[in-house]
Amino acid sequence: MSDAPAPPIESGRNAGLDVARGLLMAWVIIVIHGIFWLGVAPRGPGSLLLFEMPPIFLITGAAYFLGEGAKQGRLKPANYFDFLLRRGVRIYVPYAVYVLSAAVLVSAIKWDGELSLAEGAARLWSWLNPVTRGAGHTWKMLSWHLWFVAPFLLVTALMPVFASARLPAFVKPWMLAVSAGLLVWGLGQFTFPAPLDDQLIKNVVFYSFWAAFGFTLAAMPKRWSVGDYAIVLVFALAGMFAAAWLLPASVTIDMQHNKFPPNAIFFLFSCAWIGVLLICGRLINAGQLNTLAASPLLEPFMRAGYSLYLWQGLAYSLAAYAGGEWGLSIYVVWIAAIVLTVALGLLFAPLERIRLPKRAAK
Template identity: 30%
Template sequence: MRDEELDTFRGFAIIWVLFIHCIYWNGLFTSTGATIAKSYLLFEMPLLFMITGASNSLSQKKYNLADHIVRRVSRIVIPYWVYAFICVFLIQITITFLQYPGSINYTSWFLTFGVKSDLWTNIPYLTSHLWFVPVFLIVIFIIPLLSYLHKRLVSFNKYIPLVVLFLLIPFLDYFMFGNAMTYYYVKNVIFYSFWIYLGFFYEQFKISPPKKRYLILVSVLAYVFLWLAISNTTRYNVDMQLNKFPPNLAFLLMNIGNISLFLLLKKYIADIIRMLNLKGLFIRLGQNSYTVYLHQTFAFLAGAMILSVLNISLFDYDFIGVLYYLAVNIIFALLFIKMFGWVEKYKFESFGFLSRNKNKSLNG
């Protein structure tokens, strides 16, 4: 049985993703102060990964390691392939019928799973968010190990992997290795594994919630250390967007501060959602968050085309622009769920691939 609170907050997180992309992808709020300020809203992906960890920790189903990997990977790769097919189809139309220059590398689109540098497109938006796919695919292989450690360690020892993952980020800030691509993915995987592992504490925190003063203290300390890091070295930038790819200590501290505030306010956020009678919408978006995430680019394209046909520009109206694109995205998200949501939920055991070794669980 799904946890409605998790689905609600996953819906909140995916709407926050759309909100962030409304700002960044459309060049809104670009003054120096606004550029810096909006970068401190970039906590959407850590929140999604933390919720993924929480959902994983609540799962009552038991699969062996191979089954776990096949199920998880297929639920990432197959929806991506559907998205990639649509993208390639649209790009080919622009080349064949609209005479746009260029050629498609089909192997890159379908076998690199969104490594942005390998994906050529002449249509805006299509690859802007695909950095997430290969990172999540790699994290999928690490989740069983993280889950094993969380279940086997007791008392305060459960926090040791969290501390190790935290310390690896500043360590790698100062000690680069390998080529740039390897370094990029290693840092991303470590960073988002931190949030996956933090999510494993969801059930524990649900029974015994962290005291508000502790959450406030963690948030304040995170921002104090963030200020010290930015002030005392040129390695970190005051603009968090410049600390994100790959994530460094400054980006980690900012997100620890923001996620602590989110946990502090989550009850009030849930109450507002219920009061506005939007819980059903948030749950629906949350249960289909990967579909919404992948196909959001088509909503942005549609929104831009509508404005172009009407000869309207929103570049000078930042707040209206955000509201417009967010409304378009939510409307299209419901359409995408109708069209493609089933792909995200398709179970591979229908083919009998997972019929063996059902009694061998990840729990040992």
């Protein structure tokens, strides 16, 4: 965001991060899932808009610095486990309420086996486990977006570790991009065997980089210039074009394919978009930022972004089902899904604000 100071939305919050988070949540719910869940626009060109996850994790890292990262002794066992418990509750409780609702809905409309305690327990565990997220027991789009929760939990748990490191003064963004890009490329050369979860491991490594980068940006917002970000942008675009030209049989520009799990092309694509977003962020002044922060259209996505993200699965599923039954236009279904997402997200938003008391400092 801009280097110009902006007043916080409320005590303990940062207006720039809230606006960025709100815009990203709106982008995911309205644009990305409108395209990829309902097909309101062609998916091929639409895949070039799949930039949202790296900036979400970048914001996670920046928010950690502003909320926790400046404190001493963060890796002491008692402090670390206190952090894990408090953050875990804030992330997992809203998830648990959503998946329990999804499990009840699926059981009500498509129970296809004998009703037994063992079967019910298996289905319930499949939903409550954020790694399996209802696999084999889901319906329509209820669980399509829940892949995000397990990496989010694990990257959040790693944040105190990242916060303990400091980059030398000579390090530039392009150096970080090259190092991380080589790591992502290397991971892509093999598959982790079961019982390890290959996609989860690669997601955690990939998004940990962006969270750590966000922490660094928040800790020293003026460390790098627009020129530094422009270099990353140029290098990333050049790398993508070179890969597509030299290896046309093994490289695709379909970012939906490159995203799961994230590969080297998706990393270059993400670097290019992050470069653009950071450059644009420098152009936003405090007045514009405050105008966005006060927007009633953006307010639900800033105030209840995580809840809206979770409940969009149910909202889109119900809207798509009703649309199919009643023969509605896909655009009517899309609008209904967005409205229902906002309504459900705001209804369950208080779960986001559950706070366990902090451990007393000793």
